[in-house]
Amino acid sequence: MIYRILLKLYPADFRARFQGEMLSAHEEAGGGFSELAGLIAGAAVEWIAKWTYSPAVRARWMADWRFMRPAGVDREEFWGGAPGDLIDAQRRVDFCVSRMMDAIANHKFEQARFYSNEDLKAREILRRVREKYAGRTFCGRDGRQEN
């Protein structure tokens, strides 16, 4: 029970990947205080890793079900060679536009204004990232030309 609660300290993507295996191993191996202390320490390490690793690196082994990308396939490979930061920047723009449209459709104009401002910031980041990869052409997974 305590073990299950402490598992919630881990990042969601880590839990999605390893929670079942960790529970299974813990049920078989048991363990006392040191096991729980190791679990808490492990959670801290995972959060540090999550904040410091490139999302493109993490994406190597995590499946991305929103885009039906299986685990083990690089995001760069899956997206036709587009680099991780370009994909992230484009996704942020798509996300802001989608949220802004939802907010307008639901007459939540304050929220729509917020996402409109976020969209401007996201587009500025996308412009800078595109400048970085100027001259390179990427064909996205959905056929969209990146840059």
Place this chain on the structure above:
Amino acid sequence: LAGQPRHGYALIKDIETLSGARMSTGTLFGAIRRLLEDRWIEPHEQDDTSRDKQAYRLTAEGRRQLESEIKRLEQLTRAAAHRLRSNPA
């Protein structure tokens, strides 16, 4: 994993047998996550195991890294043994 594919609990027991130290599941699966990211290990499909008992095996790159690390440790232990022999207490 150099000998055969193993799942989490089997790895904990094996590490305990080899080193005499008990590894927590938090430490183990953090290490597995890093090894998967580096592609030194990969999931290994076994017919008789459930999703919660995912086995892992060394990749070719992982084996190369392991051999290289063993060589490095051998050099270190040889150097340490040589110094110990040349400077007896």
